[in-house]
Amino acid sequence: MLIRYKINEHGKRQAIAKVYTEQDYSMQLEALDRDAVFIIDKLKKNGFDAYIVGGAVRDLLLGKSPKDFDIATDASPKQIRKLFWNSRIIGRRFKLVHIYFQEKIFEVSTFRSSTIDPEQGNNIYGTIEEDAKRRDFSINGLYFDPIEKQIVDYNDSFKDIKNRKMRSIIPLHDTFIEDPVRMIRCIKYSVAGNFSIPFRLDRAIKKYANELARCSSSRMTEEVFKILQSGYSRLIVEKLLYYKLFVHILPEISNQIGHGKNKIRTLEMLDSLSTLDFLIKKNSVVSRARMLAGLVDPFLVFPDEYENSLALFRSVFKQIKQIISPITPPNYEVEKSVEYFFKHAGIKVPKNAVRKPVKNQPHKNQRQQFNRRKGSKGRKKVSPKREVPKPTN
Numbered sequence: 001m002l003i004r005y006k007i008n009e010h011g012k013r014q015a016i017a018k019v020y021t022e023q024d025y026s027m028q029l030e031a032l033d034r035d036a037v038f039i040i041d042k043l044k045k046n047g048f049d050a051y052i053v054g055g056a057v058r059d060l061l062l063g064k065s066p067k068d069f070d071i072a073t074d075a076s077p078k079q080i081r082k083l084f085w086n087s088r089i090i091g092r093r094f095k096l097v098h099i100y101f102q103e104k105i106f107e108v109s110t111f112r113s114s115t116i117d118p119e120q121g122n123n124i125y126g127t128i129e130e131d132a133k134r135r136d137f138s139i140n141g142l143y144f145d146p147i148e149k150q151i152v153d154y155n156d157s158f159k160d161i162k163n164r165k166m167r168s169i170i171p172l173h174d175t176f177i178e179d180p181v182r183m184i185r186c187i188k189y190s191v192a193g194n195f196s197i198p199f200r201l202d203r204a205i206k207k208y209a210n211e212l213a214r215c216s217s218s219r220m221t222e223e224v225f226k227i228l229q230s231g232y233s234r235l236i237v238e239k240l241l242y243y244k245l246f247v248h249i250l251p252e253i254s255n256q257i258g259h260g261k262n263k264i265r266t267l268e269m270l271d272s273l274s275t276l277d278f279l280i281k282k283n284s285v286v287s288r289a290r291m292l293a294g295l296v297d298p299f300l301v302f303p304d305e306y307e308n309s310l311a312l313f314r315s316v317f318k319q320i321k322q323i324i325s326p327i328t329p330p331n332y333e334v335e336k337s338v339e340y341f342f343k344h345a346g347i348k349v350p351k352n353a354v355r356k357p358v359k360n361q362p363h364k365n366q367r368q369q370f371n372r373r374k375g376s377k378g379r380k381k382v383s384p385k386r387e388v389p390k391p392t393n
Contacts, residue, residue, distance in 0.1 A: 004152065006129070016129055020151040020158060027060045029149070035101040036069035037146045039084070039108065044147055046083060048075040049128065050108075051143035055189075057151065058139050061161055062193060071108045072131060072143065080108055094124075129154060136175065136182050138167040139189060166195045172204040180211035183245060184223050191235045205243050212248035220249060221327040228291035231280045234273040241266075252325050256299055268298040288329065289336030296323045300341065310350040313338055332357040 002019035036052060043050035050073040056066035073080065077095040081087050087099045087108075097108040112134045113126025128143065132154035135141040141155040151158065160167050166186060168175050176183055183205050190197050197205075227236050240246040241260040246253075257265040276294030280286050300319055306312040316338045335354040342349045 002150075017132075017152050017154045018156075018158065020153065022149050025061060025151060025158075026063075028063065028065075029146070031060060031065045032146055033066075033069045033104075035104060036071065036106055039071055039099055039106060040145070041147055042083060043073050043075055043080070046075075048073050048079070050075070051128075051145055051152065053143055054135070054140045057142040057144045058161060058189075058193070060144070061142075061158075069106060071106060072111060072128070073108060074111055074128065076110055076125065080110075128152070133169060135169050136179070136185065137189065138169055139193070139195065141169055164193065164195045166190055166197050166201055168201060168204075172200060176204060176208035176211055180208065180215055181219055181223060183208065183212065183243070184227075184240070184249070187239045187243065187245070188227060188230060188232075188236055191232045191239060192230055205245075209244050209248070212245055215248075217326045217328050221329055224249060224295075224324075224327050225288055225291060225329070228273075228276065228295060229280060229286065229288075231277050233277055233294075234270050237273060238270065250295075250324065250327070252323050253295075253299060256323075265298070272297045287333075287336065289333045289340060292320070292324070292329065292333060292337040293340045296320050296337070297341075299323050302341075302345065308350075309342075309348060310353060312347070313342070313350050313353045316341060330357065331355070 001024050002021065003015050004017040004019055005013045006016050008014040032052075036056075040050040040052065050071055052069055053072040054070050056069045059066040075083075077089045077097050080097040080099075081089055084097075084099050086101065087097050090096050090098055094112070095110075099106045099108060110125045111128050111131035113124045114130040114133055115124060115126065132141055132143070135155065138155045138157040138160040141153070141157040142161075143152040143154075144150070145152070155169055166189065168182075168186075170178065186197065186201070186205065189195055227233050230236065237246060240249065244259075247259055253269070254260075256262075257269055260266050272294055276286075276291060279290070279294075296319075300316065300323070303312070303315060306315065317334055320334050320337060332355060339349050339354050
């Protein structure tokens, strides 16, 4: 293990981070995404620091294959954008960059500062040390350099992962006020990684549970689908019920199960989620429509009489929308969920009942914009994968 130092205000060396080399950790490097490695390699070759961060590092250390590879760097969004034609800057106050590789999207963020600006809040750029103190939980606070094969640890995160212990980096009286969704993530991480929740963190979640009520429906929608696709949805929902968080996430379902007090209805829901968990662990790709079906199945009622299959389709669609309120998945996903129930019941799906989704392919649009600016409409595409260094153990 190495130590990273800085010179403090007194002119003396101060240890600020631990750096773990290949001899200090066990990680399946073949599980690294080659495109993520390519992005980091290109940033480093252009003079920037760049790391895989957050849940991907945690999962690699736990022997799991990460679903997402987020990247943090000291390059600004504009500098990142200039390096990658297949990218797009998103966000208003704190800008991020999405880099597109076929069906994959990599989120690249610039290190955040701990300084508070009256106009921008605390969403301004800073150093890696400041960025590390802005992470939510210590288990998500590691920075992995796949080129040098080093893990940089500013928060004693490595020890917490080894001991399977959850710990908030941001003070508990601030973190859930700043972002209530962190309570859901805390539950999700503790279940999926078998991490314990210590007493003070446990008490803080119970104290600030009502803060979830002010979260936007769009953010809650994504959190619900992350739970459903985790493969641990039953255990996560059980814990959300225990902490009285579920009522703020899916209030209609919570009311139907009596906030967890109706044991029969609650068990029906949990059994349906168990079936979904089994399906997800067995198959790596499960559609969001199928996940939605697993969530609403115990609460869906097919009417005994209906005018025609189209009227029935619309009735079931309306039911699902009401059951999952206030989350707002695209109508196409709800329609595909209705289609699943129709096929399962042996009912013919009405023609044109499921509308085609509008495919968003910003990486192609970005390429066209790039070509127009450079005057190279006919330039041949060169796959960036050719430069990717192959990770080795």
